[in-house]
Amino acid sequence: MKSLHDMPERPGPARASLDRLFELTEVLGALMQRGMADRGLTLARAGVLWALFHDGPMTQRALAAARGVTPRNVTGLLDALQEEGLVAREAHPTDRRATLVSLTPKGREFTAGLRGGRDELAALLFADLPPERLDTFAATLVLAIERLKDVDPTAHA
Template identity: 80%
Template sequence: MKSLHDMSEGPAPARVSLDGLFELAEVLGALMQRGMAERGLTTARAGVLWALFHDGPMTQRALAARRGVTPRNVTGLLDALQEEGLVAREAHPTDRRATLVSLTGKGRTFTSGLRGGRDDLAAMLFADVPLDQLDVFNALLVQVTERLRDVDPAGGA
C-alpha cells in the first residue's frame, strides 16, 4: 500500500481529506448550533451539561478545568443554568471551601433529550454503513483527533 509520501500525481489525498473534514466540521457545527439555539443553549452551557451528565457531580473548579475555562467563567455559566433549573450547587460534603455542582432532575431529563437527539442523528447517518467500515471510520477519527490535539493541546477541551 502506498503512503501519502509516495503519491506524486493528482491532488494529494491528504488535502482532499482535510477539505472534507473542514466541510464536515462546518455542516455539523451549524447543525449543532441550530439545535442548541432551539433549546436556548450556547455551546458553553451545553458543554457544562454534557460534562455533568457523563461525569456526574463535580466541584466548580473541576468543572472549569474539564471545560478548559476559568473558574469565573464557569460561575457565569452555572448561574444561567441554575436559573433555568438545570443544575444545582451545594456545599461539598468533605471540602468546606468547594461547591459541588450536579444536574437537577430537570437537567438530567433535558440532557437525556439531547442525547436522544444525538442518537437519532447517529442512527440516521450510519444506519446503512457496514460495521467493519464504521470500525475503520471510528479508528481513523480517533487517530486524526489525537494528532490534532498534539498540534494544539489547548484545543478541544
C-alpha cells in the same frame, strides 16, 4: 508541537480528506449551533450540562478544568443554568471551601433529550454502514484527532 509547515508535502487524497474534515466541521458546527439555539442553549452551557451528565456531580473548579475555562466563566454559566432549574449547587460534603454542582431532575431529563437527539443523528448518518466500515471510520477519526492535538495552531494561521 508539530507545525503544518514542517510536515512533508501530502498527496492529493490526504488534502482531499482534510478538505472533507473542514467541511464536516462547518456543517456539524452549524447543526449544533441551530440545535442548541432551538433549545435555548449556548454551546458553552451545553458543554457544562454534557460534562455533568457524563461525569456526574463535581466541584465548580473541576468543572472549569474539564471545560478548559476559568472558574469565573463557569460561575456565569452555572448562574444561568441554575436559574433555568437545570443544575443545583450545594456545599461539598467533605471540603467546606468547595461547591458541588449536579444536574437537577429537570437537568437530567433535558440532557437525556440532548443525548436522544444525538443518537437519532447517529442512526441517520450511520445506520446502513457495515460495522467494519464504521469501525475503520472511527479509528481514522481517532488517529486524526490525536495527530491534531500535536499541531501548533499558530504555525498555519
